[in-house]
Amino acid sequence: MHPSFAEVVASLEPAFQKLLAASPCDPLQIPRGAPKSAIYLLSENDAALYVGRTKRLRERLGNHCRPGANHKKAAFAFRLAREATGNLRATYRREGSRSALMDNAVFASAFGSAKERIRAMQVRFVEETDPIRQTILEVYAAVSLGTPYNDFETH
Numbered sequence: 001m002h003p004s005f006a007e008v009v010a011s012l013e014p015a016f017q018k019l020l021a022a023s024p025c026d027p028l029q030i031p032r033g034a035p036k037s038a039i040y041l042l043s044e045n046d047a048a049l050y051v052g053r054t055k056r057l058r059e060r061l062g063n064h065c066r067p068g069a070n071h072k073k074a075a076f077a078f079r080l081a082r083e084a085t086g087n088l089r090a091t092y093r094r095e096g097s098r099s100a101l102m103d104n105a106v107f108a109s110a111f112g113s114a115k116e117r118i119r120a121m122q123v124r125f126v127e128e129t130d131p132i133r134q135t136i137l138e139v140y141a142a143v144s145l146g147t148p149y150n151d152f153e154t155h
Contacts, residue, residue, distance in 0.1 A: 008133060012140045014033035015039070015126055015133075019141060024154050026062035027061040034058070041145070042076070042121045048145040049121070050076050053138040057125060065118035071102050071111065080114035081107060090153075131134055 001009075025031060027042070038057045041052045042064070054060035063073035071078050078098065082088055084106050094100055101107040123144055128134040142150035 008136055009140075011133070012137055015128065015137055016141055016144060019124055019126040022124040022126060023043050024124050027065050027119060027121060027123045028124075029113050030058050030061065031119065033077045034125065035129075037129040037134065038125040039128050039134060039141060040125040041147075042118065042123050044117070050107060050149040051138055051142040051145065051147050052076070053128070053134045061123060065115045067112070067115060069115060073099050074111070074115060076149060077111055077114035077118055080117065083112040084110040084114065
């Protein structure tokens with residue numbers, strides 16, 4: 001392993017433990033003084049579901065769960081709605097596309113329910129301002145926790 005990469009990897013465990021030790025809070029009620037750039041963990045009933053990273057924590061968490069957030073900003077909710085409706089495969093064709101799914105009343109309802117579900121989840125976060133460490137820490141945390149909604153598929 002390249003020494004530079006090994007150094008970054010070696011520094012991840014303390015940040016990961018800090019994430020796990022963080023006090024959970026409501027995704028829409030982030031405490032004052034919270035960092036802007038962070039890794040965050042969304043959990044439900046103590047089950048780790050999704051790890052994300054952002055340069056704008058409050059805005060990003062709001063995008064996950066505010067009623068007005070659209071399918072382009074609420075990717076986690078969209079994934080939950082796909083699961084709830086059995087529309088698991090992404091496509092680049094009009095039929096089955098993200099826009100077409102949002103035009104479907106059953107899917108749109110599931111998407112709204114998914115955003116409500118995320119609003120009821122707990123979030124933990126840890127500051128990480130370096131974009132390389134942030135990226136690697138997101139993967140490290142998702143793999144370590146076995147979060148079911150991080151797949152790192154490309155689009």
